[in-house]
Amino acid sequence: MGILKYAHDTDGYAIESTELSEERDRLERAQRNLSRKEHGSKNWEKQRTVVAQRHADLRRKRRDFLHKLSNYYATEYDLAVEDLDAKGLVELPGNSQNRARASWGMFLRLLEYKCERKGTHFVTVDTRATTKECASCGVETEKPLWVREHSCPSCGFEADRDANAAWNVLSRGL
Numbered sequence: 001m002g003i004l005k006y007a008h009d010t011d012g013y014a015i016e017s018t019e020l021s022e023e024r025d026r027l028e029r030a031q032r033n034l035s036r037k038e039h040g041s042k043n044w045e046k047q048r049t050v051v052a053q054r055h056a057d058l059r060r061k062r063r064d065f066l067h068k069l070s071n072y073y074a075t076e077y078d079l080a081v082e083d084l085d086a087k088g089l090v091e092l093p094g095n096s097q098n099r100a101r102a103s104w105g106m107f108l109r110l111l112e113y114k115c116e117r118k119g120t121h122f123v124t125v126d127t128r129a130t131t132k133e134c135a136s137c138g139v140e141t142e143k144p145l146w147v148r149e150h151s152c153p154s155c156g157f158e159a160d161r162d163a164n165a166a167w168n169v170l171s172r173g174l
C-alpha cells in the first residue's frame with residue numbers, strides 16, 4: 001500500500017487512489033457556509049443537513065472504492081499484505097497520515113473478511129525494510145522517498161520501488 005498509488009501488487013498492477021478532492025472541497029465549502037449562519041436558525045438547520053449529506057457522499061465514494069478493490073483481490077488471488085501496525089508513515093504530514101491509515105485499515109478489514117468468506121488465504125506480513133531490501137538478493141540499500149526505482153548496487157536487479165517492495169511482502173508471506 002502506498003501514497004502515490006493506493007496499492008501495488010506482484011502482477012505489476014498499481015491501483016490509483018480514488019480522487020476524493022472534489023468531494024472534500026464540497027464538504028469544506030458546506031462547512032464554511034454553515035459557520036456563517038446564525039446558530040440554531042432555520043437556515044443553519046438547513047445547511048446542517050447539507051453538511052451531513054456531503055459527509056455521506058464522501059464516505060460512500062471511499063467505501064465503494066474499497067469494496068470493489070477488496071472484492072477484486074479476494075476473488076482473484078491468495079494474499080500476503082502489509083501489516084499496518086508495522087508500517088512507517090514518516091513521509092506524510094499528520095493529517096494525511098491519519099487519513100491514509102484509516103483508509104488502509106478499512107481496506108485490510110474488508111479484505112480479511114472477504115477472504116475468510118471466500119476461503120482465500122490471507123496473511124499479514126511485517127513489512128519493515130521491504131522497501132530497502134532487494135527482492136532478488138536481499139541486500140538492503142537506503143532509499144529515500146523520492147527514489148522511485150529500485151536499483152540494486154549488489155546484484156544489479158532493477159524494478160519499480162513499490163514492485164520491489166511487493167515482491168518482498170510476497171516472499172515473506174510465503
Ligand SMILES: [Zn+2]
Pocket residue numbers: 134135136137138139152153154155156157
Ligand atoms: Zn540485489
